[in-house]
Amino acid sequence: MALAPTAARPRLLRAFAGQPLTPPPIWLMRQAGRYLPEYRAIRAKAGSFLDLCYAPELAAEVTLQPIRRYGLDAAILFSDILVVPHALGQTVEFVEGEGPRLEPVRSERDLFRLNTEATRPKFARVFETVAKVRRELSPDTALIGFCGAPWTVATYMVGGQSSADQAEARAWAYRDPGGFARLIELLVDVSVEYLSGQVAAGADVLQIFDSWAGSLADDQFERWVVAPTRAMAGRLKERHPHVPIIGFPRGAGVQTPGYAAKTGVDGVGCDTALPLGFITRELSGRVVVQGNLDPLLLVAGGEAMARRVAEILTALSGKPFIFNLGHGIVPQTPPENVAQLVELVRR
Amino acid sequence: MALAPTAARPRLLRAFAGQPLTPPPIWLMRQAGRYLPEYRAIRAKAGSFLDLCYAPELAAEVTLQPIRRYGLDAAILFSDILVVPHALGQTVEFVEGEGPRLEPVRSERDLFRLNTEATRPKFARVFETVAKVRRELSPDTALIGFCGAPWTVATYMVGGQSSADQAEARAWAYRDPGGFARLIELLVDVSVEYLSGQVAAGADVLQIFDSWAGSLADDQFERWVVAPTRAMAGRLKERHPHVPIIGFPRGAGVQTPGYAAKTGVDGVGCDTALPLGFITRELSGRVVVQGNLDPLLLVAGGEAMARRVAEILTALSGKPFIFNLGHGIVPQTPPENVAQLVELVRR
Numbered sequence: 001m002a003l004a005p006t007a008a009r010p011r012l013l014r015a016f017a018g019q020p021l022t023p024p025p026i027w028l029m030r031q032a033g034r035y036l037p038e039y040r041a042i043r044a045k046a047g048s049f050l051d052l053c054y055a056p057e058l059a060a061e062v063t064l065q066p067i068r069r070y071g072l073d074a075a076i077l078f079s080d081i082l083v084v085p086h087a088l089g090q091t092v093e094f095v096e097g098e099g100p101r102l103e104p105v106r107s108e109r110d111l112f113r114l115n116t117e118a119t120r121p122k123f124a125r126v127f128e129t130v131a132k133v134r135r136e137l138s139p140d141t142a143l144i145g146f147c148g149a150p151w152t153v154a155t156y157m158v159g160g161q162s163s164a165d166q167a168e169a170r171a172w173a174y175r176d177p178g179g180f181a182r183l184i185e186l187l188v189d190v191s192v193e194y195l196s197g198q199v200a201a202g203a204d205v206l207q208i209f210d211s212w213a214g215s216l217a218d219d220q221f222e223r224w225v226v227a228p229t230r231a232m233a234g235r236l237k238e239r240h241p242h243v244p245i246i247g248f249p250r251g252a253g254v255q256t257p258g259y260a261a262k263t264g265v266d267g268v269g270c271d272t273a274l275p276l277g278f279i280t281r282e283l284s285g286r287v288v289v290q291g292n293l294d295p296l297l298l299v300a301g302g303e304a305m306a307r308r309v310a311e312i313l314t315a316l317s318g319k320p321f322i323f324n325l326g327h328g329i330v331p332q333t334p335p336e337n338v339a340q341l342v343e344l345v346r347r
Numbered sequence: 348m349a350l351a352p353t354a355a356r357p358r359l360l361r362a363f364a365g366q367p368l369t370p371p372p373i374w375l376m377r378q379a380g381r382y383l384p385e386y387r388a389i390r391a392k393a394g395s396f397l398d399l400c401y402a403p404e405l406a407a408e409v410t411l412q413p414i415r416r417y418g419l420d421a422a423i424l425f426s427d428i429l430v431v432p433h434a435l436g437q438t439v440e441f442v443e444g445e446g447p448r449l450e451p452v453r454s455e456r457d458l459f460r461l462n463t464e465a466t467r468p469k470f471a472r473v474f475e476t477v478a479k480v481r482r483e484l485s486p487d488t489a490l491i492g493f494c495g496a497p498w499t500v501a502t503y504m505v506g507g508q509s510s511a512d513q514a515e516a517r518a519w520a521y522r523d524p525g526g527f528a529r530l531i532e533l534l535v536d537v538s539v540e541y542l543s544g545q546v547a548a549g550a551d552v553l554q555i556f557d558s559w560a561g562s563l564a565d566d567q568f569e570r571w572v573v574a575p576t577r578a579m580a581g582r583l584k585e586r587h588p589h590v591p592i593i594g595f596p597r598g599a600g601v602q603t604p605g606y607a608a609k610t611g612v613d614g615v616g617c618d619t620a621l622p623l624g625f626i627t628r629e630l631s632g633r634v635v636v637q638g639n640l641d642p643l644l645l646v647a648g649g650e651a652m653a654r655r656v657a658e659i660l661t662a663l664s665g666k667p668f669i670f671n672l673g674h675g676i677v678p679q680t681p682p683e684n685v686a687q688l689v690e691l692v693r694r
Contacts, residue, residue: 164511170643214561215620254621276565299521300521304522308564
């Protein structure tokens with residue numbers, strides 16, 4: 001089932017060999033998605049959103065769409081971070097226009113409802129998607145596998161939905177740190193298996209999305225963001241020493257350099273709010289920097305976008321750097337602005 | 348209508364004279380609110396939430412409730428940052444359990460619907476509340492007046508509701524910076540009048556809440572957070588040179604020291620995610636630091652809260668410091684935990 005690594009080396013991987021590339025490689029978070037009419041066409045015939053995530057033929061097609069349109073340097077597996085809790089047996093639904101709804105896990109006792117063995121058949125379908133995509137991609141395009149970080153996935157599992165302050169998970173972590181740690185450990189274990197399977201199926205790079213890393217006090221950040229990510233990175237490196245890992249601790253701000261140093265990730269995704277001066281001073285040259293154009297500038301396009309792209313390139317291109325957004329593409333993005341962005345970066 | 352300043356000096360003000368106090372003064376964001384049964388009793392008879400904000404007798408009573416219970420070092424006017432757009436003539440409603448709903452302002456043309464003159468009778472009622480509270484407070488308790496920062500108020504005015512990413516306001520700012528600047532300038536003007544009126548009525552300290560400062564790229568942060576706050580602080584200092592101003596740029600992270608240096612505020616509210624080491628290194632001694640206990644620890648209480656309170660006191664007490672939370676008290680907070688917190692800080 002696993003594919004042999006391709007002989008030619010995707011350009012994106014050269015950034016992880018310590019080379020600043022001109023122009024930098026580019027891919028965009030949520031590059032496969034609702035802003036593309038060809039995505040919406042597939043989505044319409046796929047049943048539910050999760051059905052699409054588990055349908056190798058369709059998910060592979062959706063993964064490849066932005067590569068065909070824009071010739072980006074990497075494809076990222078089309079999936080969702082909530083595939084992991086769903087595969088574990090938690091009830092997960094995506095309510096149109098409202099986001100995910102999960103039957104919450106609120107205490108250590110609820111963890112008995114989760115079943116690691118049950119993940120196998122569901123993960124297998126994701127791995128099939130990965131293998132399909134890798135077969136169809138050209139050798140110079142990287143394929144990025146991903147999962148949510150344990151903390152971020154836990155915020156959804158505990159809260160039952162997206163929330164501005166992740167209060168439910170944070171409250172459990174304070175009330176019963178031992179019980180909450182059990183959930184986090186379970187997620188570390190299952191996420192390592194999940195990412196490892198993606199590598200075996202053909203993923204060249206891995207990204208760990210910690211979208212809600214920004215709400216935690218420093219001690220909680222160390223315990224629930226840094227430590228689990230370090231554990232994952234360590235175990236993945238043992239199995240796949242040559243597969244780069246990008247961590248994306250969104251909103252980590254001041255704590256981002258510490259996260260980079262302590263977790264052992266190879267690259268760090270920088271959100272839009274991280275100032276360019278800070279990235280240059282504290283991150284560039286220590287890890288591969290990835291980011292950080294505001295997705296809303298990709299909606300606005302034109303001169304404003306061009307000016308900021310130039311600023312980012314000037315600030316970050318001297319060291320290993322991957323051009324990306326600071327957060328995912330939003331649905332109202334005009335597809336032609338994405339084409340313009342790629343041209344600006346490659347000019 | 349304006350009260351003469353009280354002869355005795357509230358203890359909180361001594362922090363702004365550059366004195367580290369032991370124990371530090373303490374007040375808590377959203378200390379008047381739903382977690383208190385006596386608040387809920389008043390709220391039940393007040394009609395709408397905005398009716399309560401505009402009812403001097405009731406709003407003063409609610410402002411004073413936590414002072415009576417806990418003897419905090421400051422009362423903060425009970426009000427809402429959306430009083431300003433409401434007073435300007437924008438439709439503002441508070442939907443129970445859902446938060447505010449505004450008829451959005453989306454372009455420069457919509458600004459003609461807003462009327463600065465119309466604010467007078469509504470602001471007068473708030474000033475009456477301030478005067479009432481100041482009369483009833485003991486001279487050693489400070490009274491804090493406040494408003495929302497122009498950027499944060501604009502995110503609600505443009506978005507029509509609370510949102511995780513403030514996309515509507517950020518998109519307008521990119522699409523039409525000149526038009527958006529008109530809205531921000533209008534808010535600077537009216538907010539300066541509003542705060543100045545609160546001082547005339549008896550407020551000893553002012554706080555500017557920039558709750559959504561954390562979503563902006565560095566250039567946008569300078570333009571929409573730093574510059575308007577600097578303009579407000581400058582104009583307020585001309586009129587009231589001895590009234591300290593606290594800025595609270597929630598989520599500003601890395602940019603907080605720059606905000607402190609450039610805006611000219613006297614104190615900076617630090618949210619929960621700002622690490623203690625960073626606050627000590629970059630802010631303590633340059634401005635009065637205020638913060639930053641996680642409001643969810645106040646829900647958990649007990650040993651976990653006691654441990655963290657001790658860490659905060661150890662880290663921040665050596666320089667001028669005001670104990671507070673990193674964000675507002677949440678409704679599920681047990682009132683007895685607040686009493687315990689005050690005791691821990693004053694022990």
